[in-house]
Amino acid sequence: MITHHFAQLHEQGAALSGLHAAEVQIYDNFGYGIGSVELLLKLERGAVFNAPNLDAAASEVTTRLIDRCERPWGRGADDPLLWWPGGPLEVGVRSSDSLWLRLVDVGTALAARGYSAACDVVLEVADPVCLWNEGTWRLTVAGTGWRRACPPPTKRARGCRCRAWAPPIWGRGASPRRHTRVWPPS
Amino acid sequence: MTISIVPLTAADRQRLLNVDLAAFFFDPNAYPAEVATRHFDWASTFGASREGTEDPAGVCTSYDMAVTATGPLGSLARCPWQGCRGCRSTPTIAVAACCAR
Incomplete structure (x- = not known):
């Protein structure tokens, strides 16, 4: 086939x-x-994100997400989300073929x-x-x-x-x- | 064993899902057949049947997913691309396919 x-x-x-x-x-x-290749990131509750150059954009956000469980999967290897919490050593990373x-x-x-x-x-x-x-x-x-x-x-x-x-x-x-x-x- | 590959239509959706179920053991009642197959491109959906049988022992479907890629000098270009949703088969025909290679 x-x-x-x-x-x-x-x-x-x-x-x-x-x-x-x-x-x-x-x-x-x-x-x-x-x-x-895609990455599955494991972020602990309370993880701190440091996203350079996004402070201005974040200051304009008028709503906040109060409580929600996120499973950030399917992220690319060059996704900035990997670095916002501090890089691969700071987050649990599992990779798989995409x-x-x-x-x-x-x-x-x-x-x-x-x-x-x-x-x-x-x-x-x-x-x-x-x-x-x-x-x-x-x-x-x-x-x-x-x-x-x-x-x-x-x-x-x-x-x-x-x-x-x-x-x-x-x-x-x-x-x-x-x-x-x-x-x-x- | 002779295998014939024939086009499938929307009328074959339940028979197609039966093959899918045999391969992946999902809950057959999770979604109605019409819902589970409504995104199918039937022009790109085929079934493989063993000689003398009507029900497909294997199925394959794909869809158009032309992508925009980097072109010359930083330009963008559209490239014809087909995404294969997957080939499903019962164990019998999977063995036949492997042996045929």
Whole structure:
């Protein structure tokens, strides 16, 4: 059903597929990788929050929350709420995988995002599940931000191998099986 | 064993939930079937059935969640993205799927 799902998405022009994995052992096998990690914070009653630059905003609040139990879960690793009580050492932190990503269409996904620097590389894609991705792709990013991803006409692949593509390209790259190598085109 | 994948419609919502229940053991009376499935995109919902049977042994549904991402030179770009709500299956068909890989 997963391969059928990917085929449907490819026909529809989707570049990515994302999910929250109920069983991580399944989706890793289909090319999904961890795109983001979320934190569950445990804050004791009476915890003091020190939120710089928010004093002015707080002074304008005219209502107060009197008594309520909060479970701040699903926070990103860069969420300022982690630091307001004093940082990870001051709060109970539990992390877990959050969004899993899978590139459905390599060409579309590579061309859709931005890059911080110009580059010209050839990527070798081994994708036994989404066969339309298999082969070599030349990613060209100009200094103007213009970018293009397309199969190179004749070049032999020299570039990149990656089991779970989406995390390093679209997420935080937390996939435990990530393996990426990139060379410039010959 | 031959498995066929067929589109599911709103008329199949109870059969779909039966598969979901077999996988995750939630309270079947917590919500009416219409409520539990009202956000489904039926055009992206499919069931897998073993040959000779009508009830799906596995189901899969997803929904459109195109995202805004960073584009070139600090711009923003919309990227087509599909969120998979999940694939559910009975143990029998899960084994078949694993063996088929």
